[in-house]
Amino acid sequence: MTVVVSCYALSRLAEQKSTWWKDAVVYQIFVSSFKDTNGDGYGDLRGVIEKLEYMIDLGINIVWLSPIFDSPMYDMGYDTADYYRINPIFGDMEDFDNLLEQAHQRGLRIILDIALNHTSSEHVWFKRSVKAAKGGDEYFKDFYIWGDPIVDEDRNRRPPSNWESVFEGCMWEWVPEIQKYYLHVFGRAQPDVNWENPNLRNELWKVLRFWLDKGVDGFRLDAINCMSKVRNQDLCAQRPGKPTVSGWPDAPISTPNRFEQKANEMFANGPRIHEYLKEMHQQVFARYDALSLGEMSCGITPELGQDFIARDPNEQQLDLILHFEHVELDCVDGDKWVLRDWELPELKAAVSKWQTCMAEAGGWDTIWIENHDQPRGASRFCKDAERGQLNAAKLLAIWLFTLQGTVIIFQGQELGMTNPEEFSEEMIRDIETRIYWDVAHADLALGGGDHKLEMAKKAITSKGRDASRIPIPWNSNHETSGGFTDNSAKPWLPIHPHFATLCAEAQRRNPASVWTFYRDMIRLRRQHPGLIYGTYQLVDEHHPSVFAYTRIHGGNFYLIVLNFGREYVEWEVPQAHGRGWVPIKLTSDYEPLGLEVTKLRLGPYDGVICKRESCKAANGDSESDIV
Known part of the structure; x- marks a missing residue:
């Protein structure tokens, strides 16, 4: 049954929605690294329940959980195999319901991290989509983005376009049994779903409503600006009078003498993105008092950002967006592995643009400096601090809590955690980093030179995603786990070398600690509304x-x-x-x-x-x- 909601009704619903997220402090939990209660070396939902009072004491309002849906963990949960089932590594639905109840009893809200741009290749939708190409259920045929090969005059097969995956290599993966390619912006085990298919979109709306009906308070929408891709038809539409051509356009040549080319302008912020987000808002979020927080990398400017947070309820798409300009100053042409030194005036300009543009549009900014994909803020923004990282971490706390917007802190940030100082292959668990490291080794085998390998080590130490995913040290009692798990278990990643001084137990007793400073800054921000709304x-x-x-x-x-x-x-x-x-x-x-x-x-x-x-x-x- 199709439910039609009038523009007037949507407007009334929007008026009734509160903006509880504006003055809130969000605490992001990477569940695998937060607290392990069953001794398997991975954090779990019961560990989150165990630490709810910790978050209350700190002053947190909203808890953002990294993906907890069933997944083969190719990309640590950002490859969903079943949106309706909890990953057994983290617990089960009973554990989640208990967490939600316990959090709400304490006045905490829970938002879930969900990837709707892609799924795991183990998702039943993908398996049925492959079967549909062989004569199976037509309903699933176009749930994913399939492309035919291009065959040259010598009968050589090539992918539909030259787009390079975010995780290196070609964005198209060949499936011999159906003689087609599927598109994956990220890893090859993360096929992109086809948002052009209304049946697919309706299935996604069902997923969101399922969790909102359980009482979830919103979602962090992973890579949400990647779901509309540029097709040849879109380019033809911009050139009236030209014949329409099907298929996929090649990205401009930015790296000569190679097939794959960077294609951000082809897979991000595409021609139908606003249409899709408006539909999602009208079909889902407008009906709930829930937060929509959209992750938007790949060239989102403040001017583009304004379009996503329109205050007109008939045009609204998202409540908040996560933008990246301030954390990409140390990249060269968007390549995170090519490091550059940045100057403070660049950072001031980037931050000021977003502060001003969001306010002018009647929107609301997000204030953050680190997360599960980014290195630790103290290591990035305050390198080689002569007075130590203690003061640097406190400086960053003042900065975060005195800007206009919703503040988001990542687990361990309140402890002043830093990147590991030394390179270690034991720290390379992340798929993106593993691919980069393998490419560096391949270059060495081809005569690339040891200096290139050393550059790769430096880049991984500075920018590898595992640097911020190190398990949280809760105490100094366990030499191998820092209280993250019991002493007989091995954490999935090594603990921080300075866990004894960084641990939460010691810092909560110390009036001069980073943890105490964060708690006090949260209190100060609430005592002075001008630091929030000014x-x-x-x-x-x-x-x-x-x-x-x-x-x-x-x-x-x-x-x-x-x-x-x-x-x-x-x-x-x-x-x-x-x-x-x-x-x-x-x-x-x-x-x-x-x-x-x-x-x-x-x-x-x-x-x-x-x-x-x-x-x-x-x-x-x-x-x-x-x-």
Whole structure:
């Protein structure tokens, strides 16, 4: 039965939906690495239940769980084999229902990470799609993206296009039994579903409704801007009068002398993306008080981002988007494995663009610096901190909790966890990193030179996804597990070499720890709504080591000054921003709280939040004159 919802009804539903996620703090849990309760070396749902009070004590509102659906774990759960079943590694549906109940009793909301761009090749849909090509159930025939081979005059077979997979190699995989290719943006065991098929979309809506009806509070939608691909027909439509050609266009040549070419503009942000997201909102999210958080990499700019968070209920697509510009400054042409040094003004420009554009569009930003796909923030943004990572981690906490948007922290971030300092092949479990490492070895065999292998080791240590997936150290009692699992079990990844000092148990007892600082910053943010809702303006944009900005809300003025440099710096409050600034939060005790400051002496990775309640300004200016 088809349910028709009028535009008026959707509008009324939208008005009734709250925005509880705006001032929330989200805690992302990578379940495999969080807490193991059954001794198999992998975290599980009972481990999450065990640590709910930990999250309450920290001040968390929303828990984001990495994929928990049944999966062969080719890509750690981002390859779903059954959307309606819990992965046995993590527990069962009874465990999940218990987690949901226990979380809701404590006032915590639960959102699930779900990949709707692709499934596992072990999913029944994919198996039936292959069978349909041989005369099976037609319903599943076009659930995936199939392409015919291109045969040249010498009868050589090649894929339908030259697109390169995100995980290296060709994006098309040959299936001999049906003489067709299927498309996979990511790994070869992760075939992309065909969003052009309305039956497929309806099946996805059923999946989302199933979990929302159970009481789930929303979804983080993995790679959601990849589900609309460019076909030749789309290019023909842009050239009136030209004959329509079927099939798939080749990506421009960016790497000569090789077949596969980077194809972000072909598989991301495609021609029907807004249509699909509007339909998803109208068919699913508009009917629930649930959060839609869309992951959008591959070239999303602030201007493009505005289109996804329209406030008009008839045009709305997503509540929030995860964008990547600020964490791609150390990449070359989008290649994460090619490292570059970035300058602080680049970071300030990227952050400021998003802060401004989201506010102008009536949208809401997401504030984050690390996750399951990204290295640890302290290692990326505060390299070689002379005063140690303790101060660097606190600096990043001030930065996160004083920007406008929903703050998302990744498990262990509140402990100041860093990337491992040394390369280890034991740390290469992630499929993307394994493929890159294998390619580096193949290049060496072809005479690439040892220096290229050393460059690969450095890149993996800096950017490999397993760096942030190291199990959480809960205590210092177990030499091999740090309390993540019992002492007789081997964690699926080695624990952090500094687990004894990083562990949660020790930090919760220490008033000067990173954990305590994060807890206090969460409390401070809630005590000062201006740090959540205030307007943002960058100050001193060209300074090479100081990131300073103001937040203004009602009659309250805030000035945040952060030294991202490795040297001491003296920074004078610009006259245009008035006087009467009083520090209310510091990373260290270099300045006394409660005393007015006009000049700050900031140590390496020091930060300060200052507040001015009055409109007292330099040279007698009025409040309206102060920017």
